[in-house]
Amino acid sequence: MEKERNITSMIAAGLLALAAVVGAPERALAADGAALLAANCLSCHSAQGGSISRVEGQRKTPEGWQMTITRMQEQHGAKVSAEDKRRLIKYLADTRGLAPAETAGWRYLLEHDNNRVETIDGRYRDMCARCHSGARFALQRRSEDEWKLLMHTHIGLNPTLEFHSLARDRQWFPLAVNEVAPALARDFALDARAWKAWQAAPRTALDGSWRIAGFLPGKGAFEGRMRASAAGEDRYELAIEGRYADGALLSGRGVATVYTGYEWRGSVDIDGVALRQVMAADARGERMHGRQHFADSRRMGGALSALREGAAPMVMAVMPAQLRRGETAELTVVGSGLAGAVSLGKGVRVLEVVSRSPDRVVVRARAEGRDGLNDVAVGSARGKGLLAVYGRVARVEVEPANAIARVGGPGDAQMQKVGVAYRAIGWAAGRDGKAGTADDLRLGYLPARWSIEAADEEAEKAHDADFVGHIGADGVFVPGDAGPNPARPKSLGNTGRVNVVATVEAAGATVEGRGKLDVAVPDFVQRALD
């Protein structure tokens, strides 16, 4: 928590500092990154022919560099001002970052969307992902020498590492240096075509007007508009207006920095709630996608997408995104410059346009026809596969399917509770009429009732479901208090294994979905990337 706070407050401080710097003399903005690196790092690192030892052999994400500098401060006594740190992270991520293709498949870690089971190559699973997420090392690029030195760092910082269960069954250190490091150097190589190409590619400024859509735990789905004004040095001032699915309005302001030409990191205040945005922009700067989470609890968040508004009209989303056959319902088509006739695809009749503006068109519609994902069009603007038409919810998936919550508190003096935000996804059976097969049709998020139950016989016997916490009507699971609980055998804490059950009612039928939730002890080490 302490570290987490340091890191988040550091970001906050950096962003506040940014506000002050905007409009400051040019020289402050034009501080030379290389000079900054030399000024802050050469008391320990050596300069060899213009390059700085250790730093040259590595490429990382902004958060990766943030962790490195934080470690230098906390473990090695480096004195770096908040402003220099902010600038160093920017400079290092810009000049020694990862290309978009190199982060693909691992972005969940940057987004702190960690409730998932990773599939990691066996060679790295036991040696690295036993303690870290697999994404933690997959989001780094190093020379072979640097991967080897990283193994030395591991023993230097964690001398008991070799003694752990699942490390002591092998000669960990020789194996790490002689076999794993060279493999990492091949699989996550410092010199990569993707990075060279990305460095050479033209950069697109991301200022302008963006249509955004997403989901916020406890509030629901929302859509809106984010205006980004360039503030120099890849920084933007943001103004956001929008509305939740229930019609409530939202509004906020914030700032964002773009690292490595595409890594969007926003810090916004929406109606008094501090949020962080982590998105990746596409190469043309027309779309961004990622996640938005609460600043004070990064596990709690939801998807965030942004489409840049231009001269051409566009359709972005339909809310809700599904319509049952035989049902008449109100749907909102969200987009930009919307004008002209509304089409919800084959078999869906638009009965009435309830209201319309260039941003959103509300219609009453009725579905006939077959199960499928329908294109949605307003005039010349078209969105592909935005509306799911279905007859029956065949199964419900709980998202996340596997999650870890962490007990915390009581009170602020203890580690913060780490909860989980759940959503239910509906699926139709598809053409074969069988649920759970490859042709199942994803219907999108559905409203659900939420409950928890013991995950297995052991958990049942220990009454885990009575102690681990509770899940609200909004699908937000809040874990119990940390510390020994005298009401449990051996004063066991409020940890345990439960299933999270989503019950979806659709057309008189009840369909349940289950997710596995481990409620664990607090994680006393908070890192920028887990």
Place this chain on the structure above:
Amino acid sequence: MSLIPDLRALRAAGAIAAAALATACATPAQKSATSDAEYLLTVTRPGLLHVIDMKTDRIARSCELPGKFGSGALVPTRDGRHAFVLGNLWEDVYGFELETCKLVFSARQSEGDVTVKTVQSLAVSADGSELYTVQNPVRRGADRFEVLPPRLAVYRIADGLDAKPVRSFPVKRRITKIAATAGGEVILGGADVEAIDVRSGAVRTVSALASWDRGPRWLTPDAFAMHSQGEHLNEYVMPYVTAKFADDRQDMASAEWWWGMSRVDLATGKAEAREIFPFEFVIFSLVADPRDRNILYGAFNTLSRHDIEKRETLKVVELDHTYYSLQLSRDASRVYVGGAGSTISIHDSGTLEKIGTIQLPGDMSTADVRVAWRRP
């Protein structure tokens, strides 16, 4: 996952506890113990070596350890007069005269830019003249760590305070508990159990464990122990876990899980290694009954008694919380279960029923629990 962040957090907690304990520590050393004194020794945060009179089950005196906590591994001399403790973040060794709490020995293993950690590896020669540690050095350069090869360090106890190693020899990585034999060897508990000659540095295999050759029907054993016992029978025990398979395919569904141990007689240096009873629950430490060396006691979440000749578990009782280590009274009538908290739980060795508690002023954490008495 690693111990280091925990240590950091606990160090801060320890510092606060230290202030609270300052008055308690001021107890003057007492000279009351007689030659038949029987002591239970353990260490608590923030840094106290407790000398507990096993006749009254009360703390006779508490010796103040310099430096920070970690790990509390400790070894008494065979004459029961002195004990050596691993302290200061697993780096320094401090030796005390148990009757007076006088600090008679110290060794700071880290020097200059080389940090040296010892993972429980602490032993005293049979004649009480030499102290042995396994050192795991790491050089901390300006911009990099360099892991250096581990070594057995030999100290002359008579060198007293601020002693330096008089000899050192290379050893393998990942060694935990060690013990000295009467024949001038140190038993090294690593992936295999080995013995090193403390004069020549020659190493022999005592029990091949990770490198055993028993074919595909036996799972390579996980041999590991943090805590030392064996004072009663002058022996060294390294427990391990293995599994026997029905056939060569190593199908986990067919696995029959076993506890085993390498048991070294410290008088002769001879060892036997074999399976001892079925693996049904986790045991962190084992101690043998001096009245019948086939009877072993084990502790972790449970306290258990086992007959290793019959390869069976005789009795199991639940403990009120997790404990790491255990010991027996000199007559083996009582079991003392300690470590991992601030209470030592006393049990009847026959019924395993709880018969008492020793409340300590701090957390034993990873500390050893040892026994010491004057031997003839």
